Amino acid sequence: MHFSREIFKPPIVTAPLLNWGMAILLLTALSACVPTKASEVELPKWNGVWVGAKSIVTPGLIDEVIQRAEAGNFDAIFVNVFYDGHSLYDSAFVEKYHKVDAGFDPLAYLVPRAHQRGITVHAWYVVGRIDEPDSAILQAHPNWSLVGPDGESIPWLNLGHSEVQGFISDLMMETVERYEVDGIHFDYTRYPGSEWGFDPYTIREFTNEYGIDLNQLRYADLPAYGSFEGNPLTRPDSAEVLASFGNGVPAVAINQYGEGESILLNWKADRRAVAVSSEILQRSLQRLLDSGKPVYILRSKTNGEEYGYGSLEQTMEWLEYLGWEVVEVSEAEIDQLETKSVLVLPNIYLISEETAVHLADFVHGGGGVIFIDGPTKSIHLKEIQEVTGMSSRGVYFKENMLLTSTDLHPLIPISQRDTNLEGYQNRDFYWREFRKQGINKLIRGISERIKTKHPGVVISVTITSDQEEAGERYLQDWQTWLQDGYVDLLIPRGYVDDANQLGSILNDWRPVIHQYDSKITFGLISYIEHGESVVSKPPEQLSAEMEMTLRAGSNGLMIFDLGRMSDDQLSALKNIVSQSQANP
Numbered sequence: 001m002h003f004s005r006e007i008f009k010p011p012i013v014t015a016p017l018l019n020w021g022m023a024i025l026l027l028t029a030l031s032a033c034v035p036t037k038a039s040e041v042e043l044p045k046w047n048g049v050w051v052g053a054k055s056i057v058t059p060g061l062i063d064e065v066i067q068r069a070e071a072g073n074f075d076a077i078f079v080n081v082f083y084d085g086h087s088l089y090d091s092a093f094v095e096k097y098h099k100v101d102a103g104f105d106p107l108a109y110l111v112p113r114a115h116q117r118g119i120t121v122h123a124w125y126v127v128g129r130i131d132e133p134d135s136a137i138l139q140a141h142p143n144w145s146l147v148g149p150d151g152e153s154i155p156w157l158n159l160g161h162s163e164v165q166g167f168i169s170d171l172m173m174e175t176v177e178r179y180e181v182d183g184i185h186f187d188y189t190r191y192p193g194s195e196w197g198f199d200p201y202t203i204r205e206f207t208n209e210y211g212i213d214l215n216q217l218r219y220a221d222l223p224a225y226g227s228f229e230g231n232p233l234t235r236p237d238s239a240e241v242l243a244s245f246g247n248g249v250p251a252v253a254i255n256q257y258g259e260g261e262s263i264l265l266n267w268k269a270d271r272r273a274v275a276v277s278s279e280i281l282q283r284s285l286q287r288l289l290d291s292g293k294p295v296y297i298l299r300s301k302t303n304g305e306e307y308g309y310g311s312l313e314q315t316m317e318w319l320e321y322l323g324w325e326v327v328e329v330s331e332a333e334i335d336q337l338e339t340k341s342v343l344v345l346p347n348i349y350l351i352s353e354e355t356a357v358h359l360a361d362f363v364h365g366g367g368g369v370i371f372i373d374g375p376t377k378s379i380h381l382k383e384i385q386e387v388t389g390m391s392s393r394g395v396y397f398k399e400n401m402l403l404t405s406t407d408l409h410p411l412i413p414i415s416q417r418d419t420n421l422e423g424y425q426n427r428d429f430y431w432r433e434f435r436k437q438g439i440n441k442l443i444r445g446i447s448e449r450i451k452t453k454h455p456g457v458v459i460s461v462t463i464t465s466d467q468e469e470a471g472e473r474y475l476q477d478w479q480t481w482l483q484d485g486y487v488d489l490l491i492p493r494g495y496v497d498d499a500n501q502l503g504s505i506l507n508d509w510r511p512v513i514h515q516y517d518s519k520i521t522f523g524l525i526s527y528i529e530h531g532e533s534v535v536s537k538p539p540e541q542l543s544a545e546m547e548m549t550l551r552a553g554s555n556g557l558m559i560f561d562l563g564r565m566s567d568d569q570l571s572a573l574k575n576i577v578s579q580s581q582a583n584p
Contacts, residue, residue: 043458043489043518046556047573048076050124050523053083055563056106057099062113068562069119072570077114078185078460078558081107081175082125085135085155089179093171095136107179115180122183122458123175127168129188130155137167146191147199149218150278152321156192160438161201169446176454183458183488184450189439190463190474194227195273197435210430217431219274221413223404225424226274227473230267231349232394233374239264239389242409246401246421252280252412255389258364259339261288262387263411264371270315270346274403276413281370282322283411288368289342294325296343302331303350308532311347315372319344334358339366349377356383363387400428400472436477443486460489462523462558465505482516490516491558495525499544506552513553522549523558526565536564539572546573 049069056062056079069077081088086097089107100106107123114121130138133155138145144164145153157164172184191197203214219226222243232249239255245267253264263284269277285295297319299312312328319326329337335358337343343362348371351359360383363369369387376393378384385391404419405412447459463470463478470476481487494505506522513520524545528535537545546557559565559573 043555045518046076046521047072047074048078048122048521048556048558049074049565050558050561051077051079052561052563053080053088053097054099056080056088056110057097057104058101059104059109062106062110065110065562066113066117066119068565068570069114070117071567071574072559072562072565073574074562075118076120076122076182077562078122078124078183079107079110080124080126082123082127082171084126084132085130085137087171089175091171091174093167093174107175107181111179111181120182122185122460123172123179123181124185124187125168125172126187127189128156128159129192130157143199143201145199146196148196148272149198149220149275150272150321151198151275152272153199154192154196156196158197158199158202159189159191159442160197160205160435161199165442165445168442169449172446173449176450176457181457183460184446186443186459186461186487189443189461190470190476191435192474193271193273194432194473194475195271197431202435206431206434209434212427212430214431217427219276220279221276221415223402223415223417223419224274224276225400225402225421225428227398227400228267228273228403229271229398230373231376231396232266233264233376233379233388233390233392234394235390235392237385237389237391240409241406242412243403243405245397245399245403247397247399249394249397250390251403253389254409254411255387257360257387257389259366260363260368262363262369262371262389263288264374264388264390266371266374268311268347268373270311270318270372272318276403278318278322279413280411281318283413284370285322285324285342287411288370290340293338293341294327295319296327296329296337296341298331298334298343298345298348299328300331300345300348300351300355302352302355303348304532306350306530307347308529311372315344315346331355331358334362337362337367340368342368342370344370345372345375347373348375349373351375351378351381351384353381356381359383360387400425432472432475435475436471439475440477440480440486443481444484447486458488459486460491460521461487462491462493465492465494465509465522467508482512482519487519489519489521489555491521491523493523493525493560494545494549495523495560496545497528499541499548502545502548506548510552517553518555520554521556521558522552522554523560524549525560526569534564536566536569539566539568542569543572543575 051065055065087094088097090105111121135155144157144161146156146158147153175181206214239253241250241253243252245251251266255262316326375384379393405414450457463476470478482490494502496502
């Protein structure tokens with residue numbers, strides 16, 4: 001089911017889930033979240049740009065940043081000063097980014113020079129994501145990492161942890177007091193997905209507050225409740241469906257073809273939203289693979305040119321976490337794979353006719369194939385239908401729902417839990433709200449600490465422009481940030497490939513812009529990504545997006561990012577801003 005805006009209203013909770021003691025705990029927790037209103041800053045319409053960490057590692061690069069900012073008529077630059085767990089300034093708390101010139105302090109050099117040109121400087125912090133498993137921060141504090149339902153830790157700071165909150169607060173206060181920055185900018189102030197947060201600290205705090213055993217929400221067997229997303233295959237012909245979703249879509253299917261078998265995990269299982277995803281994959285590999293042999297994974301150029309290779313890398317990490325040796329193979333190497341080996345296809349939607357023939361021959365001869373979010377763009381091919389045992393593609397889904405078994409089978413671990421949907425929804429509601437309140441506490445605490453001594457510093461946060469995704473997947477309670485004055489500025493990122501796509505996004509935000517006026521500035525992107533290639537947007541397209549955004553009432557503009565902007569784009573932006581200032 002899709003949650004509506006009513007997700008922000010507490011659901012009716014059945015008696016087994018909530019007693020008077022828990023009710024008191026809940027009221028206490030909610031009352032503790034009522035903030036002291038932060039000082040508000042009156043913000044004029046402005047023209048801002050994000051500046052990446054690699055653009056400020058030398059004095060020469062900083063001089064170029066200032067020169068190009070002036071060329072684009074930017075009056076605010078948001079400079080990445082905390083990147084992959086490293087600082088772009090002399091910090092007492094973290095190591096400096098290794099690409100910075102020895103003995104050089106980028107922020108100390110940048111701020112006074114920008115101010116001389118009338119450009120404000122906002123310290124941009126990538127707060128959650130670290131992206132370095134061997135980060136000095138996580139080496140010193142391994143308990144600060146996020147943990148998934150299957151037990152995997154990732155290099156992402158747990159923003160609900162009190163020690164992490166204190167650490168980030170100290171970092172931000174450091175730049176305000178030592179460098180006279182004009183603003184603090186929160187980025188990646190979120191969870192990577194709603195499935196994360198099963199570390200010992202969070203389990204203990206959540207259980208103490210709500211009296212619900214958080215370990216039960218890992219869902220290591222079926223039925224399991226979670227946020228599932230997929231591009232499904234449908235209409236099973238020869239395939240046997242072993243589990244299905246609450247929307248009726250087949251979730252797990254197995255198909256015999258010749259001497260081999262295929263197993264379909266019919267959603268983006270590599271997100272590992274519930275622990276049972278890992279258990280089903282592990283059992284599938286054990287069923288299909290002779291001991292001692294590696295797991296092969298397809299690096300498809302056909303698919304990668306359209307969709308990139310993010311799912312390949314994510315699935316490789318997953319397989320390695322489960323203890324398997326993984327070997328990449330190309331499409332041309334499928335016909336060379338030995339019998340009784342296993343090939344994993346991670347979110348491979350496009351398969352060429354030639355590759356489909358090789359894949360069918362491989363399975364028919366005794367090989368095993370595991371599809372993760374199967375080949376929907378190629379299900380019309382006869383060979384793909386024969387291998388998968390499915391004959392059609394369904395409609396893309398992204399829903400919070402139950403995953404249940406349809407029959408007893410060794411691949412599917414099951415429990416005696418009931419399938420009462422309301423109970424699952426209630427527990428999930430409190431679990432999401434608990435983590436949202438943790439992020440709220442982080443932002444509120446830092447805002448109040450800075451504003452107490454430096455009321456003129458602008459506090460800003462950037463989020464996706466998808467309001468529901470921000471709240472339900474990334475657990476960002478952005479309405480409260482605005483309503484209760486945690487932030488001076490919210491920057492939704494309206495990143496689109498086509499200017500026509502921006503209209504519907506701006507329409508969704510018009511009521512928010514109308515309500516909060518100068519607190520909403522829209523972010524635009526200066527380029528288009530196709531797989532692994534990056535192409536600058538034509539100046540006329542970027543100009544059209546700018547004009548649409550300003551007409552919608554955005555408090556000026558933010559552009560990502562200065563390092564990728566062409567000279568033609570800078571000129572176009574300067575003209576648009578000059579016109580908007582002449583005709584307010």
